[in-house]
Amino acid sequence: MGEVLFMIETIYQGKILTLKRLDQKWELVEHAEAVAILALRQGKILGVRQYRPAIGQISWEVPAGLIDEGESPEQAAQRELAEETQLKADLELITQFYTSPGFTNEKIYLYRATNLTETHGELDEDEELELVWLEPEQLWEGIKTGILASSSPSVLALQIALNL
Numbered sequence: 001m002g003e004v005l006f007m008i009e010t011i012y013q014g015k016i017l018t019l020k021r022l023d024q025k026w027e028l029v030e031h032a033e034a035v036a037i038l039a040l041r042q043g044k045i046l047g048v049r050q051y052r053p054a055i056g057q058i059s060w061e062v063p064a065g066l067i068d069e070g071e072s073p074e075q076a077a078q079r080e081l082a083e084e085t086q087l088k089a090d091l092e093l094i095t096q097f098y099t100s101p102g103f104t105n106e107k108i109y110l111y112r113a114t115n116l117t118e119t120h121g122e123l124d125e126d127e128e129l130e131l132v133w134l135e136p137e138q139l140w141e142g143i144k145t146g147i148l149a150s151s152s153p154s155v156l157a158l159q160i161a162l163n164l
Contacts, residue, residue: 036153082121089113
């Protein structure tokens with residue numbers, strides 16, 4: 001196969017994403033990589049409820065966040081877990097995936113957290129969330145019926161929890 005050449009135009013450059021147009025046709029989002037963490041305790045899955053302006057409602061999600069410059073995915077997962085939940089853990093990479101490769105290069109690293117212990121972490125000043133431990137079956141029913149909003153990494157983590 002020969003080399004594919006595209007005419008690339010940057011339409012917007014933001015803090016965590018860049019919008020580009022290829023060949024005056026396809027719009028693509030370059031997005032910072034992120035992590036998500038699956039933590040289980042006594043049959044319940046750890047999540048956070050928070051208002052998400054992009055969808056205009058409260059969502060349930062596993063702890064997650066962007067990888068800061070110079071951080072490894074595992075370091076970011078430890079930091080996000082501490083910030084959002086005041087917990088630290090042993091982490092094991094479950095998988096990594098692209099959220100929607102048809103228009104974005106956003107990559108997520110999903111970790112399993114075990115041996116949870118208390119620690120101290122500071123939420124980002126613009127974050128407001130509620131920590132919740134819920135039954136996986138209850139969560140799945142809410143997501144399946146559309147009563148509960150969630151994210152793709154959280155739905156994948158929930159499916160893994162249901163199959164453990």
